[in-house]
Amino acid sequence: MELPRRNRGDELLPPGELNALRKRLRTTAARHDLATVIACAFDHRTRMLPFIYADTRMAPAGVRAIGAAMADAGFTKTRIVLQQWNRNFNPARMRLDGRVPDLFMVSTMGMHSDCALALIRDARQIDAAHRPLIIAGGSHAVYEPFRLFADERSSRHGPDVVVTGEEFVFLSLLEVILSFRGKGESMRSAFFRARDGGALDEIPGLIYPRGPRIESDGIADELVDTGVQRLLGDLDELPHPVLGYQLLEPPSRGEALSPAAIEPGRVHRHTPIGSLVMTFGCKFACPYCPIPAYNQRQHRLKSPQRIADEMWQLNKAYGLRYFFGTDDNFFNTKSRTLEVVETLASAEFDGGVPLRKKVRWSTEVTVHDTLVLKEHLPLVRRAGCRALWLGVEDMTATLVKKGQSVDKTTEAFRALRGAGICPMPMMMHHDSQPLYSRGGSAYGLLNQIRLLRKAGAVSLQVLMMTPSPGTKLYAETYEKGLVLGRAGGREVRPYMHDGNYVIASSHARPWRKQLNMLVGYLYFYNPIALVGTLLERKSKVGIKPAGMQLVGMMGLIQTIRRTAGWALRLMFQRIERHTQPPVSPIPIRGIGGAPATHAPPVLVSLSIPSRTHRETSLPVA
Ligand code: B12
Ligand code: SF4
Numbered sequence: 179m180e181l182p183r184r185n186r187g188d189e190l191l192p193p194g195e196l197n198a199l200r201k202r203l204r205t206t207a208a209r210h211d212l213a214t215v216i217a218c219a220f221d222h223r224t225r226m227l228p229f230i231y232a233d234t235r236m237a238p239a240g241v242r243a244i245g246a247a248m249a250d251a252g253f254t255k256t257r258i259v260l261q262q263w264n265r266n267f268n269p270a271r272m273r274l275d276g277r278v279p280d281l282f283m284v285s286t287m288g289m290h291s292d293c294a295l296a297l298i299r300d301a302r303q304i305d306a307a308h309r310p311l312i313i314a315g316g317s318h319a320v321y322e323p324f325r326l327f328a329d330e331r332s333s334r335h336g337p338d339v340v341v342t343g344e345e346f347v348f349l350s351l352l353e354v355i356l357s358f359r360g361k362g363e364s365m366r367s368a369f370f371r372a373r374d375g376g377a378l379d380e381i382p383g384l385i386y387p388r389g390p391r392i393e394s395d396g397i398a399d400e401l402v403d404t405g406v407q408r409l410l411g412d413l414d415e416l417p418h419p420v421l422g423y424q425l426l427e428p429p430s431r432g433e434a435l436s437p438a439a440i441e442p443g444r445v446h447r448h449t450p451i452g453s454l455v456m457t458f459g460c461k462f463a464c465p466y467c468p469i470p471a472y473n474q475r476q477h478r479l480k481s482p483q484r485i486a487d488e489m490w491q492l493n494k495a496y497g498l499r500y501f502f503g504t505d506d507n508f509f510n511t512k513s514r515t516l517e518v519v520e521t522l523a524s525a526e527f528d529g530g531v532p533l534r535k536k537v538r539w540s541t542e543v544t545v546h547d548t549l550v551l552k553e554h555l556p557l558v559r560r561a562g563c564r565a566l567w568l569g570v571e572d573m574t575a576t577l578v579k580k581g582q583s584v585d586k587t588t589e590a591f592r593a594l595r596g597a598g599i600c601p602m603p604m605m606m607h608h609d610s611q612p613l614y615s616r617g618g619s620a621y622g623l624l625n626q627i628r629l630l631r632k633a634g635a636v637s638l639q640v641l642m643m644t645p646s647p648g649t650k651l652y653a654e655t656y657e658k659g660l661v662l663g664r665a666g667g668r669e670v671r672p673y674m675h676d677g678n679y680v681i682a683s684s685h686a687r688p689w690r691k692q693l694n695m696l697v698g699y700l701y702f703y704n705p706i707a708l709v710g711t712l713l714e715r716k717s718k719v720g721i722k723p724a725g726m727q728l729v730g731m732m733g734l735i736q737t738i739r740r741t742a743g744w745a746l747r748l749m750f751q752r753i754e755r756h757t758q759p760p761v762s763p764i765p766i767r768g769i770g771g772a773p774a775t776h777a778p779p780v781l782v783s784l785s786i787p788s789r790t791h792r793e794t795s796l797p798v799a
Contacts, residue, residue, distance in 0.1 A: 207252025242422030343407030503541030641677030666751025
């Protein structure tokens with residue numbers, strides 16, 4: 179089920195609303211000496227292709243954005259802890275400025291949610307008198323917030339509140355709590371008073387638990403959903419990302435926090451790639467993708483000048499040289515893209531130093547829009563772009579139709595290579611695609627990989643079609659009995675929802691799909707291909723393809739190590755399947771009798787997700 183759309187014309191915040199809120203908070207901050215820890219949940223079992231390097235060497239933008247919003251408002255006693263770098267961090271032992279923090283926040287994607295729930299459980303061990311207010315957010319909170327309360331391992335102990343939105347929602351919540359907070363009162367106590375006064379219900383984008391035992395032992399009887407957030411339209415109103423990087427906890431094996439954040443001069447060593455928000459949204463409407471609905475069908479933008487300034491400031495403050503745009507489809511609008519790349523190509527700072535000499539960037543686009551911008555690709559390169567990730571999915575458009583075809587993909591890849599930009603295809607393997615197809619057909623996985631390599635692909639991503647929460651296809655995939663719950667007694671946990679495991683399939687032999695992905699990677703990343711790329715190193719993309727081959731081969735070893743066991747279970751052991759999507763064991767309601775906007779597609783009282791499995795004889799694809 180997609181996130182519902184707000185009323186037409188009411189999707190976006192009025193211009194200036196976030197700026198005004200930031201200004202108001204700055205005047206309040208001096209009266210509240212807050213200490214805050216923001217943790218980014220990361221499940222190390224997800225470390226494999228195709229994200230093996232980017233997953234730990236790029237400090238995620240979500241936690242940095244929330245940290246930047248705190249620092250911008252004047253709450254500089256804030257620390258960002260990445261489980262990517264601090265896997266033993268234990269919130270029960272955290273001290274900042276010599277005390278237990280006032281706020282403990284957790285950001286998580288769906289596949290890292292086991293770790294997020296463990297962090298929340300640990301934080302709840304702090305005695306009630308000193309316990310921080312616990313807030314959860316991030317993409318898992320956006321699409322399936324109820325699961326943060328419905329975990330069978332946490333027996334209904336969740337965060338105090340979940341933010342299903344962005345900076346504006348979080349800062350509005352903070353403002354309301356601070357307006358209730360008495361001198362010396364804890365943030366938790368002020369939060370409960372704000373909740374009881376009905377003040378939270380005025381902020382769309384929250385889910386909070388209620389029940390007589392919430393304050394003492396955290397057990398929820400119901401969840402209250404305040405609705406779908408209003409989105410920020412003008413991204414120039416966001417706090418500057420330079421603020422977030424100064425809050426990063428240094429990597430360590432310890433459980434507690436270090437006395438200080440990473441020194442600015444060392445930031446680029448730990449996070450050599452900086453993720454950067456440039457645009458949000460995409461004009462397409464692929465049924466397996468939650469992005470258009472999340473963005474309320476809007477395309478949200480930062481001005482070209484602001485993007486240039488952010489790159490420059492981040493380079494100056496931290497030595498960051500490589501950026502990855504968090505765009506859903508950077509080329510979405512031609513005129514707008516041209517404005518950005520023209521500005522980046524010509525921007526100069528500090529009395530004439532060209533930005534393009536200092537920074538390089540990459541991002542995500544579509545094949546369709548790459549062709550629309552074909553003649554401008556040399557300008558895109560002059561603007562500093564060196565690689566573009568493209569959702570090729572299935573080149574023959576059998577699985578997904580968004581205007582791609584073998585010829586168009588080949589044309590787009592050749593044009594990119596011709597301009598000196600690395601094309602990085604993202605493919606989706608699916609039940610009806612064979613490993614190899616005969617007779618000149620381009621349908622098979624290996625046939626397509628071969629075509630992509632010939633067209634100039636520099637890296638490869640092959641993921642199995644996996645149901646994504648917040649999409650039209652999500653509930654249906656479960657209801658059709660395609661989603662696996664267990665194989666050979668091993669339960670499918672959230673970390674396996676990363677596209678690397680076959681966890682949704684109607685194929686008679688799903689293990690084949692698992693092995694197909696490995697064969698596909700092996701066909702692309704191997705020593706012979708490495709030699710080929712070295713021989714071609716004088717092309718416009720230089721030795722980048724050889725570098726990607728090395729990263730790919732290392733990542734492939736990890737991928738085989740992690741997923742081969744699952745293939746064997748699929749091959750030899752009994753498979754159990756889900757018959758319904760994840761449910762909320764806790765009832766969830768909207769405000770004033772309205773239906774909950776973030777409720778699960780099926781609401782079943784007091785059932786436990788892992789019991790929704792059934793054994794099947796497998797339907798044949
Ligand atoms: C960049 C990116 C990546 C990078 C991440 C690198 C990094 N370390 O940062 C890479 C390429 C590695 C990656 C990989 C994957 N990704 Co990805 N990725 C994105 C992308 C495009 C941008 C994320 C981002 O930085 N956004 C900008 C920041 C500012 O926004 P944000 O993270 O949403 O945070 C905001 C709010 O959520 C909120 N918030 C966030 N945290 C918190 C915490 C608190 C306490 C509060 C109050 C608020 C809050 O405030 C923030 C500011 O507005 C998103 C799509 C999107 N447009 O968001 C997908 C997305 C996050 N990825 C997704 C997925 C599924 C994956 C993969 C599994 C691959 C796949 N199968 O598609 C892998 C997982 C790899 C791994 N081991 O983690 C999904 C997650 C879905 C889910 N339910 O969680 C998303 C949402 C795309 C989608 N399908 O919709 N990804
Ligand atoms: S083109 Fe990509 S971002 Fe756009 S809707 Fe399709 S999958 Fe989502």
